[in-house]
Amino acid sequence: MTIACVELDVPIAGPFDYEIGLADVFVGSIVVVPFGRRRVVGVVVGLADSSVVEKSRIRKIERVLPVEPLPALTLSLAAFCADYYRHRLGQALSVVLPTKLRKPDFGIRTLLWGYALVANRAAELETSIPSRAKGQQRLYQALANQAGLDAVQARVIFKGAPRVLRDWTDRGWVDKQAAGLKQSVADKVQGEPPTLAPTLTEEQHQAVDRIGATLGRYVPWVLLGVTGSGKTEVYLSLIERVAAEGLQTLVLVPEINLTPQLVARVQGRFPHLDVVSLHSGLAEGERLARWERARSGQAEIVLGTRLAVFTPLPKLGLVIVDEEHDSSFKQNEGLRYHARDLAIFVANSVGVPVVLGSATPSLETYSNAIEGRYQRADLSVRPAAKAPSVRFVDTRGERIEHGVSQTALTAIARCIEHGEQCLVYINRRGFAPVLVCHACGWMAECRRCSARLTLHSRSASLKCHYCGHEESVTHTCPECGNQDLRGLGQGTQRVEEALCSRFPSARILRVDSDSTRRRGSFAAMRERIHLEKVDILVGTQMLAKGHDFPKLTLVVVLGADHALYSSDFRAGERLFQQLMQVSGRAGRADLPGHVLVQTEFPQHPIYASLAGNDFAAFADSLLKERRSAGFPPYVFQAILRAEAHRESDMWSYLKGAAHKASGTADNSITLYDPVPSPVSRIAGRFRGQLLIQASSRPSLRRFLSRWHPLLEEDRPGAVRWVLDVDPVEL
C-alpha cells in the first residue's frame, strides 16, 4: 500500500494518486497534498499498491490532519450525494467537512509537535552544541534519553527550545512529527432550568409507542401533527428512549431563529445529556469542537440545520426531521441536496427509524404515507386549544386602506380592546412595494436584473433583492418627467404606518429581516411579545413558525392571493403550509383564535380546505391534480440551469443540451423546451433552464448519468451551468 487515492475539492474528476510515505493513512483520512502550485485538503477514498499514473508525476502526501478519519458511512453518504445530485465526489466531500478542516493549515497551530533525534546524526548534533549553551545541552540530553519530546515538554526543559528545535530540524538532526492535538476549544455549558416531562396525551403516547417499537431498524415515519398537538413531546420521549440505550439522535430543524429555543427545551429536559447544536451562526472553531463531540459519540443529541445531516454519528439510533416540508432543507447552490432526503438515506444505511414531522407534510412525503411506503402516526388533537376559526374577507367588495380591509381593521380594533394580541401576516413573495409613475406606468427596475427594485421608504432607497444593487429614490420619472412617483404595494413598513395612524395608542411591532437587523436580536423581540408589551405584530415569514405567543387571538393574512398567480406549481402547496402554520399561532387554552384571510377568491379550493382545517382534503385534491397534470410526486424532475452575459450563448448552450438529451433519453423521459428562468436576468447574466421529467426515480438517475457527462462538451466558454435534481423551486 504505497498509493493513496485522494478526492479533492476541484472541478476535475478525481481521485488523484499520492504516495503515502511514512504517514499513517487510512481510507477516510483527511490529508494535505500538493496540487499544482498549491496545497489543498483532500479525503483518502482508497489505498492501492500501484497507480496507473506515471510514477514521476506522483507526489507525496504532505501530512494527515490531526483528526480521526471519516467513517465509512460518511464516505458513502458523500458518494451517494455525488452520484444522486451529479456532483464531483471531491466537492461533495468538501461540503461534509467542517470549514476549519478544509484549510490546509488546519492544526499547524493547534497541533502538538513531537521531536526525536535522527539516529545516525546524533553525534554530529552533540558536537555542534557550544559548551556554554547549557540549555541546548539539556535539550539534547532529554531527546537522547526519552526517545522523543513534544513541544510543551521541550519548552519546560529550556525556554529557547522552539527556536533551537526548528534549527535542528532544518539541519536534519531532528525529526518532527505530529504528536497529537492541543486541548480543544472548551464547550459552553448552558444552565437551562430542568423541566419535567408532561404527561403525554393518548395520541402522543401511541405515537411514541409505535415509533419506539421500530427502534433498531429502518422505518420511515410521518408524524402528522396539527399545530399545537405537541410533536416536540413525541420527539423528546423518543430521544429519551434512544439515549437510554446509549445511542445518539440526530434532529434536523429548518433554518430559522428558532433553533435556540428548541435546544433550550431539549437541554432543559435532559440536563444530564450532551446536546449539541450545529447551525450557520457558529464560529468555525466552535462548530468544529461541536462536530467533534458528535463524531466521537460523546454528544447524545445533535440538533442542527440541513448541514448537520452530514455529521458523522458513530452511535446513531434515531433521525428526526422537524417541519419536514420546510424548503430550507433544500440547498440551492453548490451541492444541491435535500437534507430530508439525505436523512432518509442515512437512517436507511444505519438501520434506524426516521421521523418526518409536520402539520402540513410535503406532498412527496404525504403521498409516501398514504401509499404505505412510510408509516404514519397522527396527532390530531390540540391539547391546549381549539382549532382557530377561519374567515375570508372578499376584498372586491371592500374599501382597502393601505392594503388592510375595513373588516380586518374592525377585527383588530376589537382584539386590542380586549387586551389581546394580533398578528398581521404579510405573504412577502413578490409582494414588496415598488416605485411607480402614475402618469406613464413606469416602474423602477434594476439595470442588471429583470426585476423591479424594492422601495425602502425609511431609508429612501431602492434595492434589488437579486443582485444587491442599491440606489436612492428618484423623484422624477425618467420616462415622462412626472414628479408624482409613488410606492405601490403593501410592504410591511406601509402596513405598519397605516396601522400606526389608525391605532395611534397601540403598541405596534414590525418583525421582518430589516427590522430584526436594526433593532437587535430576534430573541429580544420574542421577549417583548411574551411580556405582552405588543398589541399588533406586523411581519412576514419569520413570524409564521413555531412561536408561542400567549395572548395572540387574531391573525390577519394579507397578500395570500399572490401564490394563486404564481407559475410555480408548488405555490399553492406552500401557501397552504404557510397559512396553516400562521393560523396555528392564534388561540390558546381559554382564548379562541380567529384567522382572517383577505382574498379576491374566497371560494378557491385552497381556502375552503384551510377553513375546514383539513390538510388531508387539501392534500388529496392537490395530489389528484398533480397526478393528472403529471407533476411531482408522480414524476421526477431535474432542471438544467444555464446563464451567460450574452443571451444567445445561453440559448445555444441549452438547445445543444436539449439535443444531446433527446439522443440519450428513452421513452420514460419527457424533455421540455428551454425557457427563460422566472427571473430571466440577474446581475447582467441571462438565465434560462431546461426541464427534464422522468416517470421513475431510477430512470431519471439512469438518464442523468448518461446525459450529465455530455453537458461540458462544446460548451461556449462564457456559459455557466448547473444541474438541479429534484428541484424545489422552478
Place this chain on the structure above:
DNA sequence: AGCACGCCGACT
C-alpha cells in the same frame, strides 16, 4: 477552482 504563463495596450 486557482494559479501561472503569455502576449498585447496605457502609464510612472
Place this chain on the structure above:
DNA sequence: GTCGGCGTGCTC
C-alpha cells in the same frame, strides 16, 4: 521601457 488586462492550460 514596465504594469496589468484576461485568454488558455494544467493540476496525481
